[in-house]
Amino acid sequence: MSDESRTQGKTSRQASRQRRGIEAWLRARLAGERGGLAVVFAVGVLDAPLMIGQAWLLALIVNAVAIEQHGLAAVMPWLWGLLGLFAARAAISVFKDGLAFESAARIKQRLRDDLFARLVAAGPAAAGKQRSGAVAHGLADAVEAMDRYYRDYLPQMLLAAMLPIVLLLVIFPSDWVSGVILLITAPLAPFFMVLIGKGTETLNQRQWRRLARMSAHFFDAIEGLTTLKLFGASRRELEAVAAMAEGYRRDTLAVLRLAFVSSLVLEFLTTLGIAMVAVYIGFRLYYGEMAFWPGLFVLLLAPEFYRPLRDMGAQYHARMEAIGAAEGLIETAALEPVDRGAGDDRSGLTEPPQQLACRGLSFAYDGAAPVVEGVDLTLRRGRPVALVGPSGAGKTTLSYLLLGFLRPQAGSIEVDGIDLAAISPEVWLQRVAWVPQEPTLFHGTIADNIRLGRPDADDAAVRQAARQANADAFIDALPAGYDTQIGDHGQGLSGGQRQRVALARAFLKEADLVVLDEPSAALDPASEAAVTEAVERLAADRLVLMIAHRLDTVRRAHEILLLDQGRVAERGDHETLMAAGADYARLWSLYRADDVFGGAR
Template identity: 35%
Template sequence: MISMLLRVLGDRYARPVRRTVALMTMTAVVEGLSYALLVPVLRALFGDAPGDARPWLVAFGAAVAVYAVLRYVSDLSGFRVGTTLLRGMYYRLGDHLARLPVGWYGPRRVGEVSVLAGRGVLQAMSAIAHLLGPLVSACATPLTIVAVMLAFDWRMGLAALLAVPAVALIQVRAGRATAAADAERADRDHEAAARVIEYVQAQPVLRAGGRTAERFGMLDDALRGLQRASRRSLVSALPGVLGLTLTVQAVFTALLALGAYLALGGDIGAADLLAILVLAARCADPLLSLSEIGGKLRGARAELARLDAVLGAEPLPEPREPVRPRHHGLEFDSVVFRHGDRTVLDGVSLSVPEGRRLAVVGPSGAGKSTLLQLVARFYDVDSGAVRMGGADVRDISTDVLMSRIAVVFQDVYLFDGTIEENVRLGRPGASEAEVRAAASAARLDEVVGRLPGGWAAHVGEGGELLSGGERQRVSIARALLKDAPVVLLDEVTSALDPVNEAAVHDGVERLVAGRTVVMVAHRMRTVRRADHVVFLDGGRIVEEGAHDELLRRGGRYAGFWELSTNPVPAGPRAEARP
């Protein structure tokens, strides 16, 4: 548990954790030793001179006071370290998630990461603050008491010592018996969380389909599965709890019988027997708490294992000796990219000279958006190379590469904040005049002028308080403010009304002026402005050339152009019957 915790947290936090564990262990040992003073106290009280118990009572009180101080300090240290680790874990997890390739975020990752970043991290890190102290006390205090019992009477001590392997064996077996059930319950928990998120996101579709009064079958199944898994987890834990309880009670009964036998034979005094039985009874409470602590620790360990797996996911490697691009032209050299078993791009080779515009067109699923993602290094190619300024993007540091690229996607995500804060993401240190100029060029100032609050207007989570066209203007203003020499556009007007489309087109024209541009075009009117056009289909370049040249050839591009500019009319309506 501790080794996994330190591995998840990294070397930075190893020393305070070890110091806290050592302090908790010392506290537990002092607690056990303080009970040793009960033996001379009881001897004196049941002897011929009860008054002799006074100094031992004072010593016992002093020992308890020392234990109380150590317990306070160790608990405080545990809480402080736990809080520090929690904050550090969130930072480390966030930094790591930001460096993972986009392909890592599969369909189930949203629910998994949301549970992990919320309850998972909190449960794992709370082990230091809430579970580590009781665990150390439940282990170290009984062992110390057993050592004290051995010192006063080796026979009683040895009998108590025989219980140690039995308790350890029960705990190990209980952990193994519940491991599968706990893992299933955690998986069901994550699946249910993913289904809840899916259910919330699918509300427009469900309501449009008139299914608001129905239950969501997949969510119900996930919740029922979670209920069954939780029940199995509880049932699997019962044998361990009962076994530990029976073992502790049996050992105490055996000590009582042995003590009575020795006392009747005159081998041990009544006061010593009573003191040893008091010590044995004091061992029972922490031992019995091992079942509850063990269950919580298994849960924390499971979350730690998931954190370890996420943190073990390999990010895209950074170059050891990064190079800087000599210019801002782009080149795709025999690029092959696979996603799972599917080949998305197969031997794509093309170049985009600095300051020129490349338009990529083709049917859905042809690999158009993947080209943009490879330039931005959201993924690495399987073979071939993507170069900027003659340098492989894998040999350029991430900071340098992203500083030279502005990306405007079709689906714009805005953070819950003001319009100005979302625009400033492009360049946080920009002056107010630069922000206003970028907004004016993107015609975002028209949106700001009609919103209550102006620049301080909140956009809501994901930009839900703005329309699609308004969000797109924010995205273009952000890209303009960044002022990067390479611009990647994933058709930004395909779902806009004519007014917003015209405004966005004006902003795009200002954005791409004088820059190297790769644009994915769904609406063909944007293609005319490109210097070079590539038609992709099935991950391969089918045709390429200038717009007018491709139209004259009468090939795939010309047919695509004809369909986009002259849509196929609907079939004739059936005549109404008299």
């Protein structure tokens, strides 16, 4: 065997193991719905005796009219019975489909809830590594693609294993030779279906990966459309999206070609089996070796014998689609929640904390070099601390540690002497607020956006928070005031107005710890002055950490920490650091010369 053949065989085995692992993950999602699936199967099995009774009555009616020359009156009771069987089978089919739909809907809803809970538990640090478009595609399209797998494929797979056996038990006493023909030809259908379906599975997985990439890329392009327009790159981006769409179209057609071949082979095999039974029964009838009624009865049951197998073949593509869609979801489902230790609500943190102290704080992402290393930091009420430093110095990571989004790998964070790991995440997150450089506002009214941290706050509290954030004047000037509808990301508001709404959230929440990620960046002088005044008011009686990219905002900080490669390189107030004439003073000189400093991290 050549090296190429061995490599291909190894790749094929790995792909097969991967598919088995994905399907095992899909079936694990059945927890809590196995009873519902069993009911769907039981209802489907009830159709078997009705199907047999229908074939039996139909054979009797045709035999009585065509062979025994009976009139309509003689067969009328049988006709009414046949009509009743038709109605009963239709009712069973509707009931079974309804049960399967409800069961699949519950599985999908639970899966979406679990995936969303995973993203939330992993925190912004982990969720931020995933593309927004890929996450949206997974929670919407990928989960929806599993509907037919749970609703149609799994119940049909069980029925395809049971119903042919039930029919064989009826067919063998009537005509054992026809039973042998059906018994021999039946395994050929699933054999060829799986044989052809192996190639389709690989194509389906590739198709879903391409669709996920295309969705994520398109989502990102839409979010950055303004930037693309400004830099004249929209045409180039359009061509990139068109190339991705063309690749997806080719993969889809390849899957459809194999799907049509699989359906053709399945139909050919079942037609061949029915034809063999029909020819055999025809010859026996011709030579007088079989009565007409049992021959017609077996011939009517032959298509019903293959129907569960044909239905499973039609739903087999639902399985392949679900496997392809689940591949990306497994990565989201594998996100580890932030390890906050054994925190509980009985931590003793009852009063507003007066001090937050970090001792020897260190953290590294995925075994890489430490992003934060040996940091000592103390926050006290009314004495804001500022972090400055170049991009990648560890400022955002340090803020994530204080907010509880990450857990330190070395050192400790203590709140009034209580280890942060001993405080319940829910309790701590109720006491903190984060005002990023680009705050996220949601579609809805301005009042609803301010109430984000306190949904039960009354109108008076909302207006008070807006006044403290210097936002009341522009809100009152809007046509609908606090009930003015804004779009996603604060569409309809300026940058300064969005920042003041975000500050109003922090005021309304009455958070003890506030992390400010340069809230006055990229604002006009009037807006910057309003935001700066609101920030000073917010910091008057709170634990405040400011991440500064514009050095003007740190001059009045009680203490300034200069981070360099995760370590504290300098600390002190503005005058002390300027007098030292070291790195901070040089950065201040560069800032004054260029009016630009740092980045988001």
